[in-house]
Amino acid sequence: GDSVTQMEGPVTLSEEAFLTINCTYTATGYPSLFWYVQYPGEGLQLLLKATKADDKGSNKGFEATYRKETTSFHLEKGSVQVSDSAVYFCALSSPYQKVTFGTGTKLQVIP
Amino acid sequence: GAGVSQSPRYKVAKRGQDVALRCDPISGHVSLFWYQQALGQGPEFLTYFQNEAQLDKSGLPSDRFFAERPEGSVSTLKIQRTQQEDSAVYLCASSLGVLAGQETQYFGPGTRLLVL
Numbered sequence: 001g002d003s004v005t006q007m008e009g010p011v012t013l014s015e016e017a018f019l020t021i022n023c024t025y026t027a028t029g030y031p032s033l034f035w036y037v038q039y040p041g042e043g044l045q046l047l048l049k050a051t052k053a054d055d056k057g058s059n060k061g062f063e064a065t066y067r068k069e070t071t072s073f074h075l076e077k078g079s080v081q082v083s084d085s086a087v088y089f090c091a092l093s094s095p096y097q098k099v100t101f102g103t104g105t106k107l108q109v110i111p
Numbered sequence: 112g113a114g115v116s117q118s119p120r121y122k123v124a125k126r127g128q129d130v131a132l133r134c135d136p137i138s139g140h141v142s143l144f145w146y147q148q149a150l151g152q153g154p155e156f157l158t159y160f161q162n163e164a165q166l167d168k169s170g171l172p173s174d175r176f177f178a179e180r181p182e183g184s185v186s187t188l189k190i191q192r193t194q195q196e197d198s199a200v201y202l203c204a205s206s207l208g209v210l211a212g213q214e215t216q217y218f219g220p221g222t223r224l225l226v227l
Contacts, residue, residue: 004153032214036218043202043218043219043220044204045218046215049215051212089154091153093216098159098167099144099146099156099204099216100156101153101154101155102153103152103153104151
């Protein structure tokens with residue numbers, strides 16, 4: 001079945017550092033790929049998405065590119081802020097839309 | 112409101128009690144999903160509705176779990192004879208439909224269930 005593997009956290013970075021959170025997936029067909037973010041005490045929010053190979057999703061300075069050849073969807077940001085501290089979930093959706101999530105990566109940004 | 116709402120936000124139940132969790136999806140959204148999120152884990156799929164039809168309930172962990180969406184809008188997840196292992200956050204999500212471009216799911220804030 002479908003699965004998502006993302007790097008384990010927690011990840012601790014200093015403010016303005018470069019962020020990469022790795023994500024790889026296994027799926028049949030051509031899934032859509034997502035990054036969701038969960039801020040402390042809040043619900044899941046869609047951060048960005050890509051629906052086909054080579055698409056780049058971007059939002060709030062975060063980017064991820066759908067790489068079919070490596071089955072990856074790594075999340076990057078050039079300069080993180082304290083306000084980016086949260087748990088980030090990589091996810092994919094199957095053809096009839098059930099979303100399969102990774103286990104989440106906690107990011108802590110220190111001033 | 113514009114988003115998915117869930118109630119109650121918090122529920123404490125004694126082992127053996129029945130609970131009912133409500134989800135109000137975004138108006139006009141055809142698809143509705145329930146997920147269970149254990150502490151420190153990603154959400155796990157429970158069940159999926161398209162309008163009032165429950166098309167997939169493969170993720171429901173036991174026959175104590177039951178979900179319905181009788182009029183194709185509001186949905187209720189019911190857990191009978193709750194057990195301690197049912198303690199989790201229960202998330203509801205909705206999406207516009209099944210066509211490409213409609214598949215993005217929008218999540219509610221969740222109901223945190225604690226079974227004592």
